[in-house]
Amino acid sequence: MTIALAQLEQYLNYYLESSQIKDYCPNGLQVEGKSEINKIVTGVTACQALIDAAISQHADAIIVHHGYFWRGEEPVITGIKRHRIKALLDNDISLLAYHLPLDVHPLVGNNVQLANLLGITVDKTLNPDDHSIIGLQGHLPRELSVSEFAEKVEQALGRKPMVVDNGKPVQRVGWCTGGGQGYIDQAVLAGVDLFLTGEASEQTFHSAVENNISFISAGHHATERYGIKALGEHLENLYDIDIQFIDINNPF
Ligand SMILES: [Zn+2]
Structure with a gap:
């Protein structure tokens, strides 16, 4: 075709x-x-x-x-x-x-696809009052320790994440794929147990510790593989054309 x-x-x-x-x-x-x-x-x-x-x-x-x-x-x-x-x-x-259209799409978006991969049920956007803020919040089927959840992330993404563990169990999660570290404040306001994003900055560590929220930085590339992959699969089903996802390794 x-x-x-x-x-x-x-x-x-x-x-x-x-x-x-x-x-x-x-x-x-x-x-x-x-x-x-x-x-x-x-x-x-x-x-x-x-x-x-x-x-x-x-x-x-x-x-x-x-x-x-x-x-x-x-x-x-x-x-x-x-x-x-x-x-x-x-x-x-x-x-x-x-x-951004591929970050926020409700079916093939990076944020929804990452939730599917990690077994998180999407509840709402990170800040339902401000639609300019990308990212979602949701919940896990049961409470996990931060290290159990980090292990799940590592398994799913094939990359060891950076973790700030406040010692409390995780059930409600906020996340934003890619360079979403600045949204940690929104995650704190949302009251989730843990915020996950792709990148981390030096100040993200202090923000996580002082706001008493657990934090995972799982890689910009690693958290954003799944939207474009899902989009390709969607197009392949629709048009019967040859589509190949190629993952170029990127540790950041
Ligand atoms: Zn990105």
Whole structure:
């Protein structure tokens, strides 16, 4: 099966409601390649290694969570950005990127997918009064110790997390995939037992200790593999096209 690039983009924009979400980057088609697509590669970040893998797989399009053209970045196309974009254009490969729309989607979003993986039942958003705040809160089927829950995270993500354990059992969890460490304050306000995110900053440790909340930093990449993977599976069921998720190892 093949699909027209225009149809693919139109469907993704519709499904992920990208026009309704304010973001730090353009969501949708970022680099235009050939108009007919036979094979799609998906991945977390449009890094050179993912592009090289897509070229060797003869992909016609790449769909990622982290694309290009971030607010505040140098707008010129030099250095690694030139190499990446040149490789895409030379090989006629389109790049489609969905950032926040793929964090917050109720079915294939990173946050919902991570909950599924960790056996957390979603209750509501981290702050139901403020929709600009990404992240969710939910509960585990039974209380676990922080180390039991951390073990579960390690098993699921294949990476040892950083843990702040306040010694209390965990049942209510708040989480935000990726660089969500700043939302620890929202998790404290929500009254959850533990906050999980991808990244941690130096100050996150003190915030966790002084607010008496347990905290897990499980990796930006590791917590954000599952949205794009689920999106690819969704597209494969819908359009019967060849879609391959490629995980480029990233310890951060
Ligand atoms: Zn991210």
